Amino acid sequence: MTRTKTLSASLPALDHPDPQTLASEVLMALKYRVGKDTTVATPYDWLTASIKVVRDRIIDHWISATKETYEQQEKRVYYLSLEFLIGRLMRDAFSNLDIMDPMREALASLGVDLDEIATLEPDAALGNGGLGRLAACFMESMATVDVPAHGYGIRYANGMFRQEIQDGWQVELPETWLDHGNSWEFERRERSFEVGFGGSVESVTAKDGRLERHVWKPLEHVLAVAYDTPVVGWKAKRVNTLRLWSGMPVDPILLDKFNAGDHIGALAESNKADALSRVLYPADSHKAGQELRLRQEYFFSTASLQDIVQRHLSQYGELASLPDKAAIHLNDTHPAVAVPELMRLLMDVHGMDFSQAWDITKRTFAYTNHTLLPEALESWPVPLFERLLPRHMQIVYAINAEVLQEARSSNRFSGDQIAAISLIQENGDRRVRMGNLAFVGSHSINGVSALHTELMKQTVFADLHRLYPDRINNKTNGITPRRWLIQCNPGLTALARQAIGDRFLDDIEAIKELDRFAGDAAFRDKFAAVKRANKTRLANLVADRLGIRVDPSALFDIQIKRIHEYKRQLLNILEAVALYDQIRSHPEKDWTPRVKFFGGKAAPSYHNAKLIIKLANDVAKVVNGDPAVRGLLKVVFVPNYNVSAAEIMMPAADLSEQISTAGMEASGTGNMKFALNGALTIGTLDGANVEMKEHVGDDNIFIFGLKADEVAERRRGDYQPRAIIEALPELAQAISAISSGVFSPHDPDRYRDLMNGLYDSDWFMVAADFDAYAATQREVDAVWNDRADWNARAIRNVARMGWFSSDRTIRQYAKEIWNVPV
Ligand code: 26W
Numbered sequence: 001m002t003r004t005k006t007l008s009a010s011l012p013a014l015d016h017p018d019p020q021t022l023a024s025e026v027l028m029a030l031k032y033r034v035g036k037d038t039t040v041a042t043p044y045d046w047l048t049a050s051i052k053v054v055r056d057r058i059i060d061h062w063i064s065a066t067k068e069t070y071e072q073q074e075k076r077v078y079y080l081s082l083e084f085l086i087g088r089l090m091r092d093a094f095s096n097l098d099i100m101d102p103m104r105e106a107l108a109s110l111g112v113d114l115d116e117i118a119t120l121e122p123d124a125a126l127g128n129g130g131l132g133r134l135a136a137c138f139m140e141s142m143a144t145v146d147v148p149a150h151g152y153g154i155r156y157a158n159g160m161f162r163q164e165i166q167d168g169w170q171v172e173l174p175e176t177w178l179d180h181g182n183s184w185e186f187e188r189r190e191r192s193f194e195v196g197f198g199g200s201v202e203s204v205t206a207k208d209g210r211l212e213r214h215v216w217k218p219l220e221h222v223l224a225v226a227y228d229t230p231v232v233g234w235k236a237k238r239v240n241t242l243r244l245w246s247g248m249p250v251d252p253i254l255l256d257k258f259n260a261g262d263h264i265g266a267l268a269e270s271n272k273a274d275a276l277s278r279v280l281y282p283a284d285s286h287k288a289g290q291e292l293r294l295r296q297e298y299f300f301s302t303a304s305l306q307d308i309v310q311r312h313l314s315q316y317g318e319l320a321s322l323p324d325k326a327a328i329h330l331n332d333t334h335p336a337v338a339v340p341e342l343m344r345l346l347m348d349v350h351g352m353d354f355s356q357a358w359d360i361t362k363r364t365f366a367y368t369n370h371t372l373l374p375e376a377l378e379s380w381p382v383p384l385f386e387r388l389l390p391r392h393m394q395i396v397y398a399i400n401a402e403v404l405q406e407a408r409s410s411n412r413f414s415g416d417q418i419a420a421i422s423l424i425q426e427n428g429d430r431r432v433r434m435g436n437l438a439f440v441g442s443h444s445i446n447g448v449s450a451l452h453t454e455l456m457k458q459t460v461f462a463d464l465h466r467l468y469p470d471r472i473n474n475k476t477n478g479i480t481p482r483r484w485l486i487q488c489n490p491g492l493t494a495l496a497r498q499a500i501g502d503r504f505l506d507d508i509e510a511i512k513e514l515d516r517f518a519g520d521a522a523f524r525d526k527f528a529a530v531k532r533a534n535k536t537r538l539a540n541l542v543a544d545r546l547g548i549r550v551d552p553s554a555l556f557d558i559q560i561k562r563i564h565e566y567k568r569q570l571l572n573i574l575e576a577v578a579l580y581d582q583i584r585s586h587p588e589k590d591w592t593p594r595v596k597f598f599g600g601k602a603a604p605s606y607h608n609a610k611l612i613i614k615l616a617n618d619v620a621k622v623v624n625g626d627p628a629v630r631g632l633l634k635v636v637f638v639p640n641y642n643v644s645a646a647e648i649m650m651p652a653a654d655l656s657e658q659i660s661t662a663g664m665e666a667s668g669t670g671n672m673k674f675a676l677n678g679a680l681t682i683g684t685l686d687g688a689n690v691e692m693k694e695h696v697g698d699d700n701i702f703i704f705g706l707k708a709d710e711v712a713e714r715r716r717g718d719y720q721p722r723a724i725i726e727a728l729p730e731l732a733q734a735i736s737a738i739s740s741g742v743f744s745p746h747d748p749d750r751y752r753d754l755m756n757g758l759y760d761s762d763w764f765m766v767a768a769d770f771d772a773y774a775a776t777q778r779e780v781d782a783v784w785n786d787r788a789d790w791n792a793r794a795i796r797n798v799a800r801m802g803w804f805s806s807d808r809t810i811r812q813y814a815k816e817i818w819n820v821p822v
Contacts, residue, residue, distance in 0.1 A: 053103075130669050145807050157278050227244045327820065342360075369435070450691055576633065702779060
């Protein structure tokens with residue numbers, strides 16, 4: 001039953017403090033929280049004091065929201081995710097509490113520049129890329145649309161690595177974001193749970209000899225300790241909790257061991273606990289495979305479930321009502337071990353039988369799939385799973401028996417199809433398939449764009465979909481407009497407010513009222529001025545940090561995202577090389593000045609991705625240094641792409657590169673951030689690009705290349721990249737230049753294998769799409785040269801992107817998956 005929300009009187013209203021009040025709060029915080037006075041305060045101390053001030057204000061809302069959820073017995077959402085790519089929080093908090101301006105003034109009155117101290121806040125980079133950033137946008141949107149929610153994850157001491165570019169190569173350095181402490185979080189020592197690994201399973205029999213229950217006797221124990229960060233929504237509508245677990249030895253002093261003289265043993269135990277929350281696996285769409293990763297997955301899943309079960313029991317006294325009061329969401333398969341863990345808690349700890357536990361489990365869990373890449377689909381070797389989690393292995397077998405029985409008794413499945421449904425992969429080494437486990441344990445399985453969801457039904461989950469046809473559904477991703485427009489693009493926000501008023505701040509879909517201004521020349525000029533200012537800021541940054549001078553009046557063409565072959569940074573670089581060649585050989589032509597920006601991290605073990613970074617840098621060096629180019633083309637690789645870099649680059653883009661091989665990008669969310677900030681997209685019909693095209697209209701987006709079904713068809717047939725390359729002189733020359741060492745004269749063979757890969761197999765269809773891509777880029781030039789037309793299209797992009805708000809996405813999850821009122 002869906003209950004509609006009633007606005008409660010108990011929630012504190014948003015107050016509007018004046019700068020004087022805030023200034024005195026900052027001074028108090030500086031004195032009593034930081035322990036300094038103004039004469040000795042460092043910029044970092046001012047940052048800490050400012051965060052404490054805004055956090056105090058958030059806490060008032062936090063406590064009342066938590067109380068209200070309890071009193072009203074509201075259903076809670078639990079979002080389990082191994083990644084939360086949050087970025088900085090201070091500006092977001094100021095903006096959501098509507099105190100940005102008075103706070104700026106307050107700090108200025110104390111001689112402190114808000115923008116300066118804001119850049120000192122470290123990025124909380126507890127995620128790899130899209131999946132982690134989506135989790136962060138969702139947390140903010142759940143608070144904004146008033147869904148009572150907890151995010152659960154790991155408090156990694158080292159998040160995503162810091163990328164340095166040395167001699168063009170990626171070098172990975174540890175990111176120590178907790179060095180100065182973390183002003184946002186609260187340590188909750190009292191909220192800690194034991195986590196076991198290994199050991200054996202004992203059966204307890206009743207007096208009559210019947211099996212009563214199983215008891216897992218783990219060999220190792222660690223503690224998961226909670227750290228809470230409040231997450232504030234727009235205008236502090238609600239404040240939710242992000243609870244991150246940190247590993248600690250059960251006996252933090254390890255006195256027994258130590259006193260018994262086992263100093264090394266005591267240290268080893270401490271290190272083992274510590275290791276669980278030491279580092280984020282930097283593998284994006286490639287399974288990590290190591291034992292420590294499975295340990296991390298179980299560690300945070302069991303701690304979160306124990307916490308959820310305890311909260312539910314203390315409020316309701318029984319567990320049969322769990323599905324009515326708790327929706328637990330699995331962000332990809334990383335927390336899929338939560339399925340057998342909840343079964344274990346219900347059966348072994350709380351005495352339920354299998355069928356009741358299974359019913360509760362399925363009604364409680366929902367799962368989102370974020371990728372179809374086969375190499376990213378998690379599975380664990382049965383011997384490893386069994387050694388680490390012996391009781392869970394038994395439960396997985398029991399679930400499997402249940403599911404396979406259902407499949408067999410329907411008489412609709414062949415032997416191969418039954419094998420595809422099984423939780424255990426039997427060919428080769430035996431492995432537990434985490435995708436199948438998450439699927440069968442959930443009542444809802446969703447994809448993240450319309451195309452991706454269709455492909456899920458046709459490929460990875462085809463047989464499970466036939467067995468459970470009502471479970472797969474689509475929830476197209478979204479982004480929070482607070483961070484990705486209001487906060488990162490104050491110029492465009494102010495311009496929109498002048499034009500259409502403030503309604504879009506509360507309801508981003510109202511930004512569609514901007515549409516009619518596309519035809520208004522005066523507005524277009526103002527829009528262009530905002531874009532120009534944002535580009536100038538990026539140009540200055542690039543000049544300061546990299547010593548590369550770029551002209552803000554050139555077309556800024558940007559591809560920023562993880563480096564992966566399927567995302568096809570290589571296609572973009574090849575086009576740059578071909579263009580470079582053209583500019584040199586046809587100096588008489590009227591070339592359109594362009595700067596191609598790249599940014600992104602490669603997984604440390606991903607050889608080709610790292611080579612692509614080196615290639616971008618090698619090409620940049622040659623092109624930028626060639627006087628014959630006359631500045632018409634520049635290539636810039638921006639090091640250490642992260643959330644904060646995105647906040648500067650998204651607003652500065654004219655052209656957004658979304659050029660993955662069709663069928664391979666589940667959704668993309670960078671595509672949405674660019675368009676909302678007034679960039680036009682050049683892209684394939686992949687992921688959410690398909691729906692973006694429907695919303696912005698065919699004339700306002702540049703679509704090229706093979707479609708997903710055409711890619712599949714070529715792969716089935718005999719795709720001949722060599723023939724294609726040989727028929728395209730521009731492409732052939734670009735490849736041969738790279739291959740023969742034009743961009744790597746001191747190591748001429750550096751790119752030989754990478755280029756041969758294009759001739760020999762070209763799995764990502766770079767050759768097949770090159771011609772269409774290059775032709776579309778020239779079309780881009782033509783539109784760019786009619787600046788009124790370009791700006792009109794860009795404005796229409798901004799106006800028509802409201803639907804891609806994560807508020808819309810979260811409302812759909814709430815209504816169609818979680819059954820919570822919004
Ligand atoms: C097991 C290792 C691992 C780690 C990360 C496997 C898979 C992943 C994810 C697939 C990585 C990811 O970030 N996927 C992205 O999710 C976004 C949010 O839904 C989508 O927009 C992107 O298209 C998708 O690549």
